[in-house]
Amino acid sequence: MSIHPSAIVHPKAELDPSVEVGPFSIIGEHVKIAKGTKVAAHVVIDGWTEIGEECAFYPFVSVGQPPQDLKYKGEPTRLKIGKQNTFREYVTLNRGTQGGRGETVIGDRNFFMAYVHVAHDCIVGNQVILANAATLAGHITIGDHAILGGLSGIHQFVKIGAYAMIGGCSAVAQDVPPYVSVAGNRAKLYGLNLIGLKRHGFSKERIEALKGAYKLLFRSGLTLREAAKQAREKWKEIADVESLVSFVEQSERGISR
Template identity: 55%
Template sequence: MTIHPTAVVDPQAELAEDVTIGPYAVIGPHVQIDSGTVVGSHTVIEGWTKIGRNNQISSFAAIGFPPQDLKYQGGPTRVEIGDHNIIREYATIHRGTEGGGGVTRIGNGNLIMAYVHVAHDCILHHHVIMANAAMLAGHVTIEDHAVVGGLAAVHQFARIGTHAYIGAKAGIKKDIPPYMLATGYPAKLYGPNTVGLRRKGFSRETIQGLKQAYKVLFRSGLTTAEAVRQIQEELGHIAEVKCLLDFVAGSQRGLTR
């Protein structure tokens, strides 16, 4: 374990033997940090925060602070961060609320760039990229491999589907379906993120199926129920299309179109 002499680490904090704590960092009493994680200078980690293995946390990040929610009553809500994440300078990650599930959770392999804000009760799955100064309100869920552009703002309770791409400065008020490209304020859909999907090795059949499903679902004039039935009949054999339909069926906030 390497702890700089100027760092302030509470004796009750639980740190693995090969954790590195940089100059002037502050680690609170309820914090747990697993092996290989590096905490940069001036970072503050407090509250009931559990951080996994091999994370890189840069200078001035603030993790585990109370939620910015007037309903919060000071309970032992949590932040849980998995393995192999990169959290850059001045990022803020707040713990959950009593009424929102009690935990803000970040999975594995995510890149959280400088000045990003992850609010209370948010859930980031795996391999998510959040660009500089992107902001999540409370209770947002982001699925695997999604990208949120710089300065984008996501409304509370919105969901962002797997492999979705959100452009810079976008304003997200409703759910963003998986595999789709959305940008603008308020955000609009512009079809599947074909460039990103090709780069990630999706087949031509899959991309064409998603394009067709997008047209039927969002541009045909059919009701959602009618569109879903048609897509199931014509394209339901494609796993990614089925994922899209499952996301649509589970939407509570409504879909960005």
């Protein structure tokens, strides 16, 4: 284990022998860190926080602090971080709340650029990119492979689907379906995230099916029930279409249109 002499690591913290902790960093009593993780200088990791393998914490990151919730009274809520995540300078991640999920959860292989904030009870999937100063309020769910542009702000309880793209400086107050692009204040739909889908290897057949389903759901003037029915009938063999339709049907906040 490589711990700089100026770092403060609580004797009850559980660190794998391969963990590196840089100068002036602080690791709290209830923290668990798996093998291969590197903590740079001036990082604070506190609270009931569990960190997976091979994560990287850059200077001035602060994770596991109490939620910014006036109802919080010191309950032992949690922050769980998966493996191979990168947290650049000044990223902040808060623990959950007793009135929410009780934990904030970060998946695997995500990239958090400088000044990103993730509030209490959020769930971030896998291989998500949050650009500089993207901000998540409480109780937000982000699907796999989503990208959030710099300076974007997401309202509490919003759900963002897999492979979605949020444009920079957007204010997102309603749910964002999977596979689409949104931008603006308030954010509006701008079609499919075609560049992202192609980069992730979506076939022409899958993309064409999603294009058709998108037009039925958001541009045809049909009721949601009728549009969903037609989409399922026409592309019943395409799982992506079912994912898109189901997300829209289950939305509680409404869809960013």
